[in-house]
Amino acid sequence: DVKVTQSSRYLVKRTGEKVFLECVQDMDHENMFWYRQDPGLGLRLIYFSYDVKMKEKGDIPEGYSVSREKKERFSLILESASTNQTSMYLCASSLGGAGNEQFFGPGTRLTVL
């Protein structure tokens, strides 16, 4: 079974703090993704990576950065958290190839006060 794990299920931070969200997958997937999910807006892609040390911006990268130093790990960084970054953050991974589904982690519900 593919397993995608995220470092925290719930996180509360203060405005201006630096926040790290970690994601690890154990199936040697090339591709990794970070999404946020908000009511009425659905899943939106923040950043993705198709290889180690490679990263590309998704649809809403402002205020975020990422790091992929190892194939199995993809980190999302909020340099200075703001209240509008309160959301559910979902990490996903997949094999390369158009027909391969993405496997999602359990999500981190981040609240920024």
Add this chain to the structure above:
Amino acid sequence: GQNIDQPTEMTATEGAIVQINCTYQTSGFNGLFWYQQHAGEAPTFLSYNVLDGLEEKGRFSSFLSRSKGYSYLLLKELQMKDSASYLCAVRSNYGGSQGNLIFGKGTKLSVKP
């Protein structure tokens, strides 16, 4: 532009059949996915269509018409545990050779006894 439309909410009765529609307009097309997401949980993969026609998988079937930009997910013999959100996602042409997923906002299905 990129746009995926699906109904916001649907209600159906246990044992019945329900069809959840999805229409899309995207920059290119490399396949369509359906995911199921129970409240507070991660999305899980249900089906993938890349060619026109019907794909059947147990109680769930998914249909695709590329010329109409249309798909549906058919759920038969509904069970209470099918109460969840159903996400339609299209793989576009951007985001590397495989293309990224663009998600609809999801359809919340409530199954009543």
